Amino acid sequence: MKRSAKLAAALALLALPAAMAFAPVGPAAGADTAAAPAPAQAGQIVAMRRLTEAQYRNSIADIFGPDIRVSGRFEPIVRPVHEMIASGARRASISPTGLENFDAMARVIAAQVFDAQHRALFAPCAPADAKTADDRCAAQVLAPLGRYLFRRPLTLDEQAFYVRMAGAAAGKAGSFDKGLELALSAMLVSPNFLYVIERAEPDPANPGQLRLDNGTRATRLAMMLWNSAPNEALLKAAAEGRLTDQKQLEAAAAAMVSSPRFEQGLRAFFADMLLFEKFDELAKDPVVYPYFNQDVAQALPEQTLRTITDHLLTRNGDYRQLFTTSHTFMTRALGPVYQVPVHRAKGWEPYEFGPRDDRAGLIGQAGFLSLYSHSGRSSPTLRGRAIREVLMCQPVPNPPGNVNFTAVQDVHNKAMPTARIRLTAHNTDPVCAGCHKITDPVGLSLERFDGIGAWRASENDAPIDAGGMMDGVKFEGGAGLGKALSESPDTPICVASRALEYAVGKPPEDEALVERLVGDFAGSGYAIRALFLKVATMPETWRVTAPVLDNATHVSFAAPATMAGRTGR
Amino acid sequence: MAYDLSRRTALRGMLNGAGVVVGVPLLNAFLDGNGEALAATGAAVPVRFGTWFWGLGVNPNRWFPTKPGKDFDLPPELEPIRPFKDKINVFGNFNVPLDGAPNLPHTSGGVAVRTGIALTADRGLPGQSFDVTIGDQIGTRSRFRSLDVSAIGDARNSLSGRGGGNLNPSEGSAVALYQRIFGTGFQDPNSASFTPDPVTMARRSVLSGVAEQRQALQAAVGAEDRQKLDQYYTSVRQLENQLDVQLTRPEPLQACAVPHGAPAELTASGEIETVMKNHKLMTDLLVMALACDQTRVFNMMFNNGASTLTRIGSTITHHQLTHEEVLDNRLGYQPNATYFLTRIMEAWTSFVAALDAVKEGSRTLLDNTVVFAHSETEFAKFHTIDNMPMMTAGSGGGRIATGHYVDGIGTPVTRVGLTLQQALGVPVDRWGSKSMETSKPIAEIVAG
């Protein structure tokens, strides 16, 4: 089957670098066989992980081109407490509203794919009659698109089904293209597209155990490392059975972490690990913080991500130095918050803080500092807690329900001008003191940054004491905290454990495995590419414990919503 | 409390995964709303959208409430809306950043509100106005895609169109409006034949297709994924039901009462009393056009941007007054120009009242409609466009929560347009251009 020039070009862009030209182990197969009988789906489903918004958007852009507009609202995936959205995706169902939105988006996308401007790029054949069905041509169009969307070849049944659907609609609408549009819409709302479906097969190396099959491996590599659908090379490798071969798996993953597209994957990982969804809700009191506005709010997560990818990828830096680096990026919107000059009227430019700025890596950025503050005041407790939970993976208990917060909330009390004094007063209550001991001494070192991360030397005219302490080590200011974090064994453990969780879709349960991973991470000089490569290639991450199959044959639908709606109010 | 933060604890802390399917409520505001509408009439009641425009803004310190939220105050010039306060939202502190484009007096502001784009040339619309976008979503099945009227009687008095410099002309005569709706071509909707919408039928078949794939997946999943799959298919079933309702012949429109003959012709004039009368006649016709499902979208322009409204015995226009009448800094407003604003707010309230007077099942026509009211300037004397005065009335069949004063804290005006488009089913996640681009709907007014 000949693909159109555009599709081929789009896919060529995504193709793996030449380094990944591994030897085929099975019969040559690929796009040309997509319409041929697919292997029987013997694979047992071991996980269904809902596509995130970014994965959906990246998939559509990679498969159909970036000029295909995706517009609509995505049902958010709920983050489980102390876990990643990647784990939430494994548990996320799709609500009626969510499905309605996916349905609307699907129709908008399908209409663009088969409009006059684009149809030639995706339809390698012309129907006998543009006004009616043509099953042969429909199959030639739909089979390759289905393979990219479902991340595996369509089964014969599936292919026949979509061709039939296109044919029926073409007849009714008097248009072959309208038929294709409808069939594509159907694929885009199918659970086979909206969920990453992970399947397992018997593991020859461990009789009685299961391992993820080739198709699943292709998709997991693509989603984990590039945050998008598998490209032609990966689908081909999967079809040829090469991704269950350890050496070839390693070659494929190595090429992927060296690719520029790994940046997209790494951004998605850190956005998940660092709870970036909280930026959507970030709001500040404009009277207390006149410098905070929408432009600032939008720039904050980007500044953090640029710092991360610059340090970890461009500079190939040590992960631990993310908490000490003085390098970052500025834009006009952020200049006033930091009170620094910005040369370019538009876009980002590199910036390096001086030693007196006391801004140490991620924790010295306005993004972190404002996210973990209240709308009208800073919060050593929130900052300390975020450092414990987000950066060190140490969950802190929630406060009890009946606490009196008056002392900490009254920021205008001249008798208690600084947060340190207010918190000390609050912590005379032994019920509170236990937890505050864990968080506050950490967060108080950042008190020279106000609730939006702007510098201040005093609060209510009282000088700020930025002394801090973590796990028995005393230090001064943001720089001291950054150094403590960079020297803590928990920060690399945390990111390694998150990487594992991100790949598998659930928090790691095997301590020894995490220990081994951290050991290798240390061995690489805490290089992020090495960490992800290791996670992607450890045989343990590809093994699965067999779930209990649910063989119920009778399926009962829940009561229709319209009926429930009547009793709903 | 002892709390050991050794490395071991940290690891254990990480290893606390407990497999629970995260429950997603099956019922959401959208279905809830329709559910109630269904309970009332037995079939889906159409949702309507319209705009109500007035020119020359307000006196900011006498119009905008000071207290955000449900319990907002009514300053003197907002006082007329009191009877419908619970069905109205007021928006303040939403800005119109032009990114260096000129602030074309009486034009840039209104165009930005409707298109999310800063004008760079003097005429027409630079992009599609969002009332048209909503019309493409909800208005395709009625006789008129939209009815656009101007109470001041000016055909060019319009902010609606598909862009490229064109504007949908407004109907300025109540008699002509009557002829257009109820003259030749009018078919009593309660006796008209019913043809199901082919687009809805196609969507329905997509969903059937999805449902057919269930078996294949079902056979291979474990218990945890099975729950997810069940919820997914429950959602499919609900969406199918929703479409089925749309494919069923609707119940008779009880509120539809065809007017007996055309209203008497009014001599077109900018004189405020005449415009009020014309507005009343046009409102009554528009209300019946909605009740008889002749249109689901409308644009009512009360006056024009550079308002040519006058008072009896004076030829000095509203627009002239805003510029000529000096701002008394002690008083804080212009009394003569303000007279017109007061009348405009009365007209707006009467429009809302007319919609609310029509019963549709247990609700009113207003409840099944969202009317978006706005001006083109904040304070006309200086042509300021930040802090654009805007309101909505009606809940659009339960899609919009009402009775709020929303403080936009300087965010772009396009958030209102985005919220309304999303509420009325337009698949759009971001809207507006350059600094006016937004992906943040106004959560306070999204029902749910």
Added chain:
Amino acid sequence: MTDTLRRRFRRLAALLPLGGALFAIGPATDAQQSAIRLPDPPANGVMGFVISEAIPPVVQEPTACPQGTVLKMRDQFLADQPAEERARLSKPENEAELVRKWQATAFGPNGTNICSQPDLFSRPAMRTVQSRMAWGLDLDKPGADDTCEHAEFTSPHGESGIDNQEYRVMGCTLEWRGTDGIKGDQAVGLRQFFASGEWTQVLLLRGVDSLQHDEDVEVIYANTPDRPVIDTTGRFLPGASFTISDKPPRERNVLHGRIDNGVLTTTPADIKLAQTWGQGGARDIRGNRTRYDYRHGRLRLQFQSDGTLTGMLGGYKPVFDVIQSPGIGGVGSALVAGIDCAQYLQTLRQYADGVRDPKTGKCTAISSAVQLAAVPAFVNDIPAASAPAGGRASR
């Protein structure tokens, strides 16, 4: 008070009297200045500012316009009628006739009108400022040989020799003076244009060694397309970055000055500034046609202890510049705002006191003043001209 209430209150407060502070712009005496403690300038001697206010100053005192403000065209028309006719036309039933007649005075032959072609009309004299008090600078002291005879003002601070004939002519117009004894619409409106970012000006100072005394400072006074950063009440926030533009319509003026007792004064030079506010449409999109031109222009700015600058811009404006905004507005300015452009221009010519044309012996420009305020900013010069200026002393 809720936040919104507070904001609203400030919005209102912006319209209320500003008291003496607004006009504390005269030359500080040595005694006054020594009371202000000024910080050291940045080590590199570079300072940037963004102008937050540039408004023609008006002295609000009762003797300025004893007859009241300048008549609008309609009132002027009535005033020109015999008493009997005036009484007749003022009756409500004759409103239409009155409008027809006064509006006719705005039009000339062949489609001309009083604001687009003000030269073609001869109009009655207008009310001018009668008192001797005005804000401004002494523009003609050191040997200005191209001036015309004029009466000088004394500032409210007692400084004599003030040249501001533009104020003499325009100071009784309703737009400048207002009716409430506080300020005119012009002051409120210009403040809005600055806050909205329609018209942003910056100052870049180089070679500043001391804020008290410095014999040579380079001053770049320029337009920028960048918007200022303001809070929700319209107050300019310090520390934003701007880039100077010298691309049309914008201007970049390189001036030289000295600092004495904390007051920076520049040597007279032509100062051009694009007017990018207010005008719209095909006629004039953001200053493509309109600019302010100050001949023999100069700045006198006083450093404040909070890092801001306040002061005055003075110079001779070509007379037509004063009415170019209503001029571009055309007949609408006359019919909608009642502005008699011909009357203004005629009076401006009468009082023109600078840039004498050697051929005619008549002055072509009029002395003028603009009151300025500026907050610290990071100002990037046009590319190829040095690194950005630190807006405030470094920590």
